[in-house]
Amino acid sequence: MTNGVLMFALNGQAFDSNKNKIDIDYVKMASANAKNIKKYMENNTVALVTDKKGKEQIVQSQSSANYFDHIIVTKPVYKGVGPETNSSINKRSMRVGTKTITFEWQNQSRPDSYNLSPFDKTILLDCDYFVYDDTLDQLFDVDANVLCGKHVEEISYHDSLIDYERLHHQTIKLFWATVLFFNKSKEAKLLFDMMNVVKNNWRYYSKLYKFEGSRTYRNDFAVSVALHLMQGKQETTAYDLPHKILCLADKNIMPSSKQIVYRHNDGWAGSGFPKQNIHVMNKESAMQIAEEILNG
């Protein structure tokens, strides 16, 4: 029985409102995260799905190559006119502290994780979900075929957004594909096949589940719809990951892995952050933390 962690990393470029280019180095984030996984987790075999350029980047940096046990090269084919198939249309805008950046969201191959994973039991992680402890190791000892992130908290505790809980305030609960455990089973295969069905019929499902306001293809939405259907269109706790996923909202900043800076009373406030697993949605902060880990 093989256990391991799977991540995806396809580098991209973002532009701020002044058209300045910012490189989003997901490969570096994944390398840093792989280094941490080796350090903190017991089940620390790591596989990365990337493209040819991503693999070249890792091979050139010998130290990064040591953190990966498997590098799986894919060649994403972007065709069609919808966000679910074409990354140049699948754009996402995010705040980065005081700026807003827009970039191509290359996330369309995530539903292929089941076929790509070399492991019997897999924890699929976003590469900007940085591992700083061994809490996820427990998942490898569970009988469940699928468990997905459900409980999320923003670490400044200034927002309590319905967007973190539901796809839309009138519809189903939101699962976070940031942390997704699955094993090689019929049930898990069904989940990923269903995600592909949602992806390939994005407009239909976005109308049905009332997220048509989102012009971006999101794996969180695809996995939420798939799990809703698999539960017989009922809400149960069958697939809920009990761990809370702490995250840094894109508008807030982590200057380092132990510090946060957030909006407070029309200004900025700061606090310390006890080291633990953290989903860093601010891309600049994620790259800074990756740098910190790789240089540490």
Added chain:
Amino acid sequence: MDAEFLKQVEQFSNLKTAIETKKRNGLEKANNKLIFAYNGGLFRADPITILFVKMHNNGRDLIMLDTNETPIKITDTQEFVAKSESCYFEAMNEYHLLYEQIKKSRSVNKLMNND
């Protein structure tokens, strides 16, 4: 006088907010560390769970609901208690240490720069 007083209140409030934010994130860390796997289920090592299993009469089967509401048979209560207590003490000791450190902090800067 009022302006000076309000500035003091604001300074206190900023420090208090920073302390509470760090404390709450420490608590979330502790809560995640309480989760452990036993016999294929996931459990939270809270005091009620530990005490209930400790008090159990070994003459009867013990079935506990895990975090996904799945019934799991506790085949060895001593092993379960040992595992849950180990998680509980580790998580709470760490949280307590953090709290002892942050309650003495008198500046946001210190809070941000301590581990």
